[in-house]
Amino acid sequence: xxxxxxxxxxxxxxxxxxxxxxxxxxxxxxxxxxxxxxxxxxxxxxxxxxxxxxxxxxxxxxxxxxxxxxxxxxxxxxxxxxxxxxxxxxxxxxxxxxxxxxxxxxxxxxxxxxxxxxxxxxxxxxxxxxxxxxxxxxxxxxxxxxxxxxxxxxxxxxxxxxxxxxxxxxxxxxxxxxxxxxxxxxxxxxxxxxxxxxxxxxxxxxxxxxxxxxxxxxxxxxxxxxxxxxxxxxxxxxxxxxxxxxxxxxxxxxxxxxxxxxxxxxxxxxxxxxxxxxxxxxxxxxxxxxxxxxxxxxxxxxxxxxxxxxxxxxxxxxxxxxxxxxxxxxxxxxxxxxxxxxxx
Amino acid sequence: xxxxxxxxxxxxxxxxxxxxxxxxxxxxxxxxxxxxxxxxxxxxxxxxxxxxxxxxxxxxxxxxxxxxxxxxxxxxxxxxxxxxxxxxxxxxxxxxxxxxxxxxxxxxxxxxxxxxxxxxxxxxxxxxxxxxxxxxxxxxxxxxxxxxxxxxxxxxxxxxxxxxxxxxxxxxxxxxxxxxxxxxxxxxxxxxxxxxxxxxxxxxxxxxxxxxxxxxxxxxxxxxxxxxxxxxxxxxxxxxxxxxxxxxxxxxxxxxxxxxxxxxxxxxxxxxxxxxxxxxxxxxxxxxxxxxxxxxxxxxxxxxxxxxxxxxxxxxxxxxxxxxxxxxxxxxxxxxxxxxxxxxx
Amino acid sequence: xxxxxxxxxxxxxxxxxxxxxxxxxxxxxxxxxxxxxxxxxxxxxxxxxxxxxxxxxxxxxxxxxxxxxxxxxxxxxxxxxxxxxxxxxxxxxxxxxxxxxxxxxxxxxxxxxxxxxxxxxxxxxxxxxxxxxxxxxxxxxxxxxxxxxxxxxxxxxxxxxxxxxxxxxxxxxxxxxxxxxxxxxxxxxxxxxxxxxxxxxxxxxxxxxxxxxxxxxxxxxxxxxxxxxxxxxxxxxxxxxxxxxxxxxxxxxxxxxxxxxxxxxxxxxxxxxxxxxxxxxxxxxxxxxxxxxx
Numbered sequence: 016x017x018x019x020x021x022x023x024x025x026x027x028x029x030x031x032x033x034x035x036x037x038x039x040x041x042x043x044x045x046x047x048x049x050x051x052x053x054x055x056x057x058x059x060x061x062x063x064x065x066x067x068x069x070x071x072x073x074x075x076x077x078x079x080x081x082x083x084x085x086x087x088x089x090x091x092x093x094x095x096x097x098x099x100x101x102x103x104x105x106x107x108x109x110x111x112x113x114x115x116x117x118x119x120x121x122x123x124x125x126x127x128x129x130x131x132x133x134x135x136x137x138x139x140x141x142x143x144x145x146x147x148x149x150x151x152x153x154x155x156x157x158x159x160x161x162x163x164x165x166x167x168x169x170x171x172x173x174x175x176x177x178x179x180x181x182x183x184x185x186x187x188x189x190x191x192x193x194x195x196x197x198x199x200x201x202x203x204x205x206x207x208x209x210x211x212x213x214x215x216x217x218x219x220x221x222x223x224x225x226x227x228x229x230x231x232x233x234x235x236x237x238x239x240x241x242x243x244x245x246x247x248x249x250x251x252x253x254x255x256x257x258x259x260x261x262x263x264x265x266x267x268x269x270x271x272x273x274x275x276x277x278x279x280x281x282x283x284x285x286x287x288x289x290x291x292x293x294x295x296x297x298x299x300x301x302x303x304x305x306x307x308x309x310x311x312x313x314x315x316x317x318x319x320x321x322x323x324x325x326x327x328x329x330x331x332x333x334x335x336x337x338x339x340x341x342x343x344x345x346x347x348x349x350x351x352x353x354x355x356x357x358x359x
Numbered sequence: 360x361x362x363x364x365x366x367x368x369x370x371x372x373x374x375x376x377x378x379x380x381x382x383x384x385x386x387x388x389x390x391x392x393x394x395x396x397x398x399x400x401x402x403x404x405x406x407x408x409x410x411x412x413x414x415x416x417x418x419x420x421x422x423x424x425x426x427x428x429x430x431x432x433x434x435x436x437x438x439x440x441x442x443x444x445x446x447x448x449x450x451x452x453x454x455x456x457x458x459x460x461x462x463x464x465x466x467x468x469x470x471x472x473x474x475x476x477x478x479x480x481x482x483x484x485x486x487x488x489x490x491x492x493x494x495x496x497x498x499x500x501x502x503x504x505x506x507x508x509x510x511x512x513x514x515x516x517x518x519x520x521x522x523x524x525x526x527x528x529x530x531x532x533x534x535x536x537x538x539x540x541x542x543x544x545x546x547x548x549x550x551x552x553x554x555x556x557x558x559x560x561x562x563x564x565x566x567x568x569x570x571x572x573x574x575x576x577x578x579x580x581x582x583x584x585x586x587x588x589x590x591x592x593x594x595x596x597x598x599x600x601x602x603x604x605x606x607x608x609x610x611x612x613x614x615x616x617x618x619x620x621x622x623x624x625x626x627x628x629x630x631x632x633x634x635x636x637x638x639x640x641x642x643x644x645x646x647x648x649x650x651x652x653x654x655x656x657x658x659x660x661x662x663x664x665x666x667x668x669x670x671x672x673x674x675x676x677x678x679x680x681x682x683x684x685x686x687x688x689x690x691x692x693x694x695x696x697x698x699x700x701x702x703x704x
Numbered sequence: 705x706x707x708x709x710x711x712x713x714x715x716x717x718x719x720x721x722x723x724x725x726x727x728x729x730x731x732x733x734x735x736x737x738x739x740x741x742x743x744x745x746x747x748x749x750x751x752x753x754x755x756x757x758x759x760x761x762x763x764x765x766x767x768x769x770x771x772x773x774x775x776x777x778x779x780x781x782x783x784x785x786x787x788x789x790x791x792x793x794x795x796x797x798x799x800x801x802x803x804x805x806x807x808x809x810x811x812x813x814x815x816x817x818x819x820x821x822x823x824x825x826x827x828x829x830x831x832x833x834x835x836x837x838x839x840x841x842x843x844x845x846x847x848x849x850x851x852x853x854x855x856x857x858x859x860x861x862x863x864x865x866x867x868x869x870x871x872x873x874x875x876x877x878x879x880x881x882x883x884x885x886x887x888x889x890x891x892x893x894x895x896x897x898x899x900x901x902x903x904x905x906x907x908x909x910x911x912x913x914x915x916x917x918x919x920x921x922x923x924x925x926x927x928x929x930x931x932x933x934x935x936x937x938x939x940x941x942x943x944x945x946x947x948x949x950x951x952x953x954x955x956x957x958x959x960x961x962x963x964x965x966x967x968x969x970x971x972x973x974x975x976x977x978x979x980x981x982x983x984x985x986x987x988x989x990x991x992x993x994x995x996x997x998x
Contacts (some may be wrong), residue, residue: 037546076552077523091891112900120897133888137910143892150897179658196892214406215579217623217637227631242553245582245625249634286557288582292627299561300554303522383727 017102019236020065020088020204025097027058027083031231031308055307057083059260060097062335065204070237071228072268074244074283077314078304080260081240088238089125090114101204119202121151128209130189134181134312140167140192141177147200160200169232171225172197187218191225198229206232206238211246223250248272257282259304259316266341276343276351278321298322315346332344369396369436370573371420371458371541376433376443378412378419378597385645389415389428391653392598394672397541397573397590402564404576404588404605406610410641412597413577417543419443421460422450437541456486459534463546465526469518475529476502476514479536486537500581501532506562524555531563535682538570545577560587581624593617596653598669603678613678614683615660652681660684711870735990738983745977748792749799758786760793760946769963774943780966781951782958783944787965790946791973797947798928798977801858805865805927806920812866813873814916820874821881822904831878833873843868847930851939858941861934865927865949925978932974948974 031053058080065071075081081243086092088099090111097192099106101122109117126148127133134143144163148154154162164174170191181189190210197205207226211219223246241247247254247268254271256264258281264277275281285298300320310316318328335344338352378390390412397403405413418424420435420442435442442450462468470478479501481492489497495514502510505528518526527547534542539681544563550557564587567574578584584591584605591608593601593616601614612618621627622635639657642649650656655665664683671677717994753760758776764784772779778787820831838846850864883947884890885908893903932949934940943954948970955967 028497076554086891089895091894115894115897115899120895125892125895127888127892129888133892135889135893135907135911138889146893146898147896150902177525193892196896216581216625217408217624220623220634220636223625223631224634224636243625244553248629249625249628282554286554288580288586290585290621290624299558301558303524 018064019067019069019102020238021098021100022064022088023062023098023100025058025061025084025087025099026056026095027080027087027092028054028056028095030054034117053309056260056283056310057099057307058087059310061257061260061262062097063255063262063265065236065238066233067203067236068240069253070232072252072254073238073240073257074242074247074254075257076242076283076304078259078307079257080307082208084257085125085208085238085240087207089123091119121147122203123201123206124197124202124204125206126193126197126210128212128312130186130193130210131181132215133193134189134196136181139178139180140184141173143181143192144177144196147196151200163195166195166199167191169229170198171221186214186220190214190218190222194222194225194229197225198233201233202235205235206240209242212241212243219246222357226250242283244272254320256283259307259310261316261344262335262342263317263344264342265335270341274351276338276341277317277345278323278347279317281351303334368398369399370438371575372396372434372436373416373420373509374434374436376416376419376435378415378424378428379431380425380428381429382645387644388597388649389644390419390618392669392671393433393594393599395592395599395602397575399540399573400568400571401590402567402574402576402588403590403592404578404584405592405594406581406584407594408579408620408676410596411594413594414545415597416594417460417545417575417577419467421454421458421543428648437510444638452486455482455539456537457539458541458543459537459539460545461527461530461541461547463549465523465547466518468530469526469533470596471518474515474517475521478529479514479532479639482533482536496537498532501536502529504566505529506558507532524559525649527551527555529638530564530686531559531566535566535570536571539572540643541573542567543575546579548578548583549578552672556583581620582626593620597644598653598681599679600681601679602672604678607678611686611689613688614654614682615658615684615686616654618686652683660686723728732990734983735987738894738980738987741976741980742984745795745799745980749796750989752792754796756786756789756792758789760785760790761944768960769966772964772965778969779963781955781966785944787951787969790951791969794946794948794951794970795973795977797858797941797945798931798974800947801862801865801931802924802927804814804862805811805869805930806923807872808862808866809869810916813870814877814912816870817874817877818881818904818908818912821878822885823900824882824885828878831874835874838867839871844930844933847934848937848939851934854926856934856939856942861931862929862941864934868930869923869926872923873916873919877912877916880915881908884911885906918985918989921981921988925981926984928974928977928981947975 037209061084063071073081073084081277083092087094090106093111094107097107100120104119114120124219124274125347134140141163144166145159148159156163163177167174167177172188172191172195176184176188181192184192193210210226211222214222227250229235239247239251251268253266254268255262256271256277264271264275264280271280272284282298282300286294286300305316305319311330313329315321315328315333321328333344333346335342339347373396373517374394376390376393380387380389393412393416395403395405405416407413415424415428419428419430422442424430430443433443437453440449440453442453442458445453469475475496476495479498483489483494483497484491499510499514502514507513507525507528513521513525518529521529544561547563551559560583563574565574568623576584578586588605590602590604592599593608593614595616601608601612601617603613608617609621612621619635619637623637625634628634637657638659642653642656650666651668652665655661658665662684667683669681670683730734762785765785767776767780768782770776776786778791781787781790816831819911820828845929847868848865850867851860854860854863884965890903893907898907928948931940931947932952935947935949936953942948943950951970952967952974955970958966
């Protein structure tokens with residue numbers, strides 16, 4: 016069965032502005048073609064699959080490229096290289112600025128991190144939820160009103176709040192508006208970009224449980240981007256760990272967090288404050304990440320901050336290798352594998 | 360090793376702090392009778408959700424409340440001086456030298472048009488009694504002490520050239536330049552990556568231990584508070600609801616709100632269905648008819664006793680609960696002195 | 705399902721706006737005064753010509769240069785026309801010039817600026833160069849040049865004022881559009897199937913408009929002064945049309961010989977109108993600035 020979303024060797028590079036004058040860049044282009052320009056490797060050769068009905072988590076820190084990846088998957092920006100297939104359809108063939116009018120636009124939607132920012136301050140909650148229905152489902156009048164109210168009800172948003180503006184709503188209510196808007200057109204894939212980051216912990220619980228329920232009711236797949244590993248562990252079936260534009264580890268969420276294989280994942284897990292500290296020795300990451308500008312393709316991106324590091328790490332970029340249900344991009348992966356038999 | 364220290368005189372003692380805000384729609388009683396203290400070398404965490412008043416407490420103590428806010432009662436005693444009734448000239452001396460604060464968004468808390476080295480030097484000159492000529496060199500040393508590589512070069516950099524983590528380190532350097540006895544950290548790691556957060560908090564803890572500095576750590580992240588503080592003060596709607604050593608708080612939370620907060624933290628549950636949200640909402644603090652216990656209207660354990668004024672903290676108590684019907688205490692084990700219906704006449 | 709409770713019912717949006725407006729007015733009585741004065745000016749512009757005691761164009765040389773009296777509240781000018789009637793009737797013309805100039809520059813500058821800020825690239829460069837070219841000239845000299853070249857009609861005065869103010873509006877609109885270009889709600893609008901033009905018109909423009917409105921009020925004062933200045937040097941409205949600037953110009957010659965009322969009253973009207981529009985701009989800014997809203 017075809018996966019819902021199949022991302023293969025996807026890359027997104029940005030030219031670096033500001034490091035040289037327009038004259039210099041122009042000269043570079045004429046002399047060596049566009050390849051000679053310096054580029055930021057925001058996302059570098061990333062491949063993964065999302066099945067129907069799955070919740071996949073995407074974790075990584077600032078600068079890892081997850082925002083860029085998410086914007087490319089939702090077709091807000093174009094890819095530099097690689098393929099993104101939704102079902103049987105290759106999405107990269109349609110440029111991003113034309114995708115707004117595409118019939119498949121409704122199949123991928125997004126819930127944003129800051130719900131207050133993602134709703135036009137001059138729109139009421141009703142207008143915000145109605146917008147995609149007007150544009151993508153061409154609903155009007157009574158049919159539109161009924162659909163908006165129905166979706167709002169499913170998201171636990173009381174009807175009298177629909178006439179309010181974002182600044183008149185609480186954080187949790189705004190989050191519900193953002194979710195209602197995203198699911199109104201019944202997407203196949205919902206990308207959630209840190210939807211509960213700005214919420215209090217008590218509100219977060221309610222929203223997460225709502226998302227879980229909606230997923231079952233609508234049969235959607237989720238791509239849940241977050242920096243909060245505890246939340247990812249609760250909500251996600253599988254998780255992808257990104258570092259500096261590459262996926263360094265992938266696997267079932269609980270397993271990845273309980274037995275991380277990649278040194279970066281290990282440092283990440285060690286850094287998360289737990290309610291019940293076990294007093295174990297904490298692994299700490301020092302220094303700053305390497306530059307994403309024109310990185311050396313033969314050197315592991317994590318080299319330099321990694322507590323390990325041998326000559327092999329500078330000779331060849333570690334590939335994402337498969338070990339059963341787990342995938343790791345590290346030369347030392349075998350050392351950390353749980354003892355056999357490693358059944359998923 | 361973080362230790363709870365209640366024997367010596369506290370470095371900072373906040374007593375009965377009440378703060379009001381005048382707004383267009385009425386007077387907001389933001390803080391009501393907030394009391395806690397931090398001893399020398401102790402890290403105390405102020406934990407609460409948005410609207411709990413934890414940041415307002417810090418701002419009131421530092422004397423930087425919004426002009427619409429007023430302290431209506433209470434004291435904040437630092438080294439014998441009540442900060443809330445001190446003259447502006449006394450306050451100007453004490454702030455920066457004896458008590459310092461670091462803020463949530465490091466980039467906006469720094470002066471964007473001044474090199475970071477100069478910002479540190481300013482504090483050294485003003486409060487550290489360092490001659491002007493030597494201040495730049497000492498500023499570079501402070502940068503090195505907070506773990507910034509190549510400090511001599513970085514001292515000439517501007518905040519926009521540095522990452523969030525580095526800016527936060529600079530802010531810590533500025534705060535600690537004059538070696539204060541109390542540091543207030545208002546959500547210093549919100550917005551930073553979790554790995555950076557860990558390193559920054561390690562730094563703060565190390566420096567505090569070295570300098571014997573008391574730290575008041577404000578956060579909404581209960582797990583982070585538990586990791587870093589010896590004592591946790593839980594706040595709700597402008598009240599202190601529970602004040603206890605960390606391990607006791609997590610093992611035996613007494614206040615219903617604390618229990619609910621723990622149950623809502625993702626780390627506490629094995630599955631999403633087990634997480635519990637906290638019933639009800641914050642009361643409107645503009646109401647004239649606020650009940651004495653601001654949690655009572657949403658509390659599942661409410662009894663008739665809850666309409667009387669809240670118990671006060673008995674002197675010398677290590678574990679204080681502002682509740683007439685708290686969650687059960689352990690009968691064996693940790694000695695718990697609790698002000699509640701049980702031991703108030 | 706555990707739900708988030710609805711906070712106590714708030715008033716409707718119109719009630720909230722009125723309440724906010726009343727608060728702003730009460731906090732700053734000067735703003736209230738400016739609003740009241742603005743209403744007076746509008747009423748004078750609309751109804752003035754029907755209510756004045758004398759025909760503003762009727763000359764009666766036997767009554768020339770009479771000082772203010774019970775019959776002629778503001779006195780008469782050099783052709784015996786009633787100064788009071790002329791000042792009130794001039795309100796309509798000056799007000800019309802102000803409003804038309806401001807509307808025109810909002811359309812030209814606002815739309816160009818928003819497009820430049822949103823699309824960037826060549827649109828931005830072209831609009832930028834046009835604005836730079838205009839700004840290279842001393843603005844009044846440029847207005848003079850335009851009117852001298854095209855002829856002194858009211859339409860050309862309006863056009864000249866609009867052109868001269870174009871860079872300011874374009875710059876403000878461009879900055880606001882630029883800020884909002886990457887805003888979350890713009891991305892959300894793209895996900896909802898909105899094309900770039902729809903986003904510009906329905907998402908960005910409604911957010912930029914209030915900020916421009918404040919500027920527009922301030923420009924109204926400038927527009928009147930500009931027209932008055934052009935009239936003063938003979939490039940504005942042609943006599944005998946009553947217009948404050950031209951009245952000041954004609955009356956100035958008589959100041960030295962002591963007939964002050966000829967220039968003073970239209971001058972005072974000019975001053976009051978500009979004063980009122982400036983205060984109005986400040987008040988509107990308070991009303992519109994989202995930070996002031998609860």
